[in-house]
Amino acid sequence: SMHKHLDTSLKRLKVLHQENLDREAKLKEEIEKAKQDRLAQIEAGKEEAKRITETAEKEARNVRMNAKEEARREAERIIQKSKEKFEKLKRNLLAELETRALDLSIQMIKHTFSSEGNEVLQRQFITEIIQELEGLKKSEFSIKTENVKIKTAYPLDSKEREALKKVLSKKIGRSVKLEEKMDEELITGLIIQIDSLIIDGSLRNRLKKMIAYLKDEKKQT
Template sequence: MLLNLLIIQTVTFIGIFFLLRFLFSRHLNAALARLNTLHEENLIKEQQLTDELKRAKEEGDAQIKRAKDEAGLIIEEARNEGIKLRANLEEQAKTQVTKIIADGNNEAERFKEKYLKETEVHSLDLAMKLVEQLLSEKDKENLQQEFISEIIFEIAKLSKNQFSVVSDRVKVISSQLLRKDQKENLQQVLKEKTGREMIFEEILRKDLIGGLIVEIGGLVIDGTLKNKLQRILPYFKKN
């Protein structure tokens, strides 16, 4: 029985030895094959790089030769015509061309700026007319209420430092009169910012269509539809 155990262990050891040798030999052969492939690829790349360098050198030599030939012709021509006279004429011509280009660019820029401003004004007027035509009176009323709520919210977010005014009067310009609750909300917000009870002066302007303008002394808060469209239009032009 002990002999059988020894035989089994011996056979097992031999089997493991040959198995490990087979696996090691297999991985070694794969690694050698990979190294050989990489070596061949490197040789190919090296040859390609050598060819490119040779071609670049040939092209560079050809360009240098052409440049030398052209330089020789220019020097000869300058010598025949008078180097100093030629330099003066070239400088004058260059100055004149530069001035013409600069004047043309300035004029083109002024025309472009003028055209963009006129286009923006026209687009804004057109947008206002479209809104006025498309919205019913009920829509305008609902839109106005949204604008009023929005501007009260925006004023509430402003810093108190922006309300360094001495006047206790506030002018509200809008297409519709404020409701009592809206006036109270606006009064409360302004009181928090200025520390005083404000006296309201409401002015109706139907051409505003929607939104309102709040003026306190020199501070003007424009929350009109026209102002919003004016800020949106540049984004449409960019896109």
């Protein structure tokens, strides 16, 4: 009976031992699985962190590139604005210099030429204007009025008046009426105005053209 009881106890110990072995094996399996899951989570975390880092770096590069591009554009805008300001200033200075050169030329002529000399010069200018008018085609005078305004530095004589009336009437196609006005600022010569058509044969205008011509010549040399 004692032997039987011992045998039963041994069998029970074996069963318990096997159960412990099974539990240990299962526990090891669960620990290994948990370890693998943890490693997988760590790897996934690393990949996510890497992706976030790369995205952040890419965004940072884009920001830097955009900032550089914006800075470059801003610099170009500033340079262009400066160029425009400089060109405007240069144009204003040139215009001022031209005006001063014209005024200086006028003053020199006024002091150099006598009144009689300027009158003689006006006669010459009127002759030239009449010749120019005769060379123009009638089609260039699409005028609907017979009123002609004439500014002169010195009064026209009757011969000049008739010559101008004749050539203008011929070109316009009807008899014209001359409205004469004195303007000493012309120095010498005349300006003819028929509606919007203006023919400037004054010395002031010739000087203006000459100064502009000299300026262009200087640019080319």
